[in-house]
Amino acid sequence: MEKLILDTKAETNNAIGGHPDSRTVEQRLASGFILLDKPAGPTSHQVASWVRDLFGLERLGHGGTLDPFATGVLPLLAGKSMKVTKKVLTHKKTYIAIFRCAEDPDADALASAMKRLTGRVYNVPPEISAVKVQVRTRKISTFDMIERNGKDFLTRIECEAGTYVRTMARDLGLMLGYKVELKELRREKSGRFELSKCVTLQEVADAYWLWKECDKPDALLKMIQPVEKLVLDMPAAHVKDSAAAAIAHGAPLLRPGIVDIDDKITSGKELAIFTLKEELVGIVKLTVDTNQLPNMDSGEVARPSMVLLEQDLYPRRWSVQEK
Numbered sequence: 001m002e003k004l005i006l007d008t009k010a011e012t013n014n015a016i017g018g019h020p021d022s023r024t025v026e027q028r029l030a031s032g033f034i035l036l037d038k039p040a041g042p043t044s045h046q047v048a049s050w051v052r053d054l055f056g057l058e059r060l061g062h063g064g065t066l067d068p069f070a071t072g073v074l075p076l077l078a079g080k081s082m083k084v085t086k087k088v089l090t091h092k093k094t095y096i097a098i099f100r101c102a103e104d105p106d107a108d109a110l111a112s113a114m115k116r117l118t119g120r121v122y123n124v125p126p127e128i129s130a131v132k133v134q135v136r137t138r139k140i141s142t143f144d145m146i147e148r149n150g151k152d153f154l155t156r157i158e159c160e161a162g163t164y165v166r167t168m169a170r171d172l173g174l175m176l177g178y179k180v181e182l183k184e185l186r187r188e189k190s191g192r193f194e195l196s197k198c199v200t201l202q203e204v205a206d207a208y209w210l211w212k213e214c215d216k217p218d219a220l221l222k223m224i225q226p227v228e229k230l231v232l233d234m235p236a237a238h239v240k241d242s243a244a245a246a247i248a249h250g251a252p253l254l255r256p257g258i259v260d261i262d263d264k265i266t267s268g269k270e271l272a273i274f275t276l277k278e279e280l281v282g283i284v285k286l287t288v289d290t291n292q293l294p295n296m297d298s299g300e301v302a303r304p305s306m307v308l309l310e311q312d313l314y315p316r317r318w319s320v321q322e323k
Contacts, residue, residue, distance in 0.1 A: 012276035020226035063088030072187030091191030237261035245314035
């Protein structure tokens with residue numbers, strides 16, 4: 001994505017704030033996330049509760065429910081990063097799934113059924129799901145056969161968030177004329193987050209012990225990622241310290257406060273706002289098209305829809321009228 005450079009001379013006060021990678025464990029727990037490789041057995045909620053209690057946190061949630069038997073990528077969001085949960089929940093997902101047929105499937109019939117379940121399809125949640133059972137559609141980008149062994153076959157599924165793979169198994173069975181079960185499910189990817197970047201519950205526990213008992217935080221610093229990495233796939237802008245302070249107090253983003261911004265973003269779209277130290281200020285909604293900005297000297301550009309920066313981290317540059 002092309003960037004508009006609007007101020008080449010802007011500087012930041014290095015005595016205030018700091019790059020996200022320089023944050024301590026405590027600071028990351030106040031606004032960060034862990035990419036967990038969820039084990040089979042517990043619910044997503046139980047896993048999140050265990051990690052929350054381990055660290056003694058008031059708030060820690062998860063981004064994208066996995067059934068108890070399912071494993072794989074499960075982001076755990078701590079503190080202020082929970083504000084971004086909806087962004088995580090809408091990420092596209094990739095799964096590795098093993099299905100078992102009640103009968104030996106005909107190869108052509110199976111391929112045809114899988115093809116029919118690709119694209120925009122009805123995907124009604126099963127009765128045991130955590131959401132209201134209602135008719136809805138989801139986009140299945142790919143539903144590919146990896147390997148087949150008798151009645152079992154291994155697949156990779158790339159799909160829209162909120163897709164129920166159990167429902168896909170049921171629908172395959174309806175098309176083939178006999179029962180098809182989902183035997184194993186592993187989430188391989190959630191948005192930009194992949195299994196290779198995930199850690200296990202045991203690794204989290206070991207890293208916590210090293211931090212608390214041995215004063216060695218390095219392992220946890222690698223596991224607890226700053227909130228900024230949750231919004232890297234969003235259009236973005238960098239702003240001056242003064243603009244960051246204003247937005248943190250709920251003020252709109254004004255044209256003079258912008259240093260650079262992604263081009264060709266239309267009014268009404270959301271934008272992630274960063275300081276010059278790459279700290280996430282918040283998310284704003286544009287009130288003008290970004291291609292208009294080079295011709296603007298002043299005026300409102302966007303309004304905050306979510307603020308994550310500490311309100312008084314950057315000093316205010318405006319006066320407060322006394323009542």
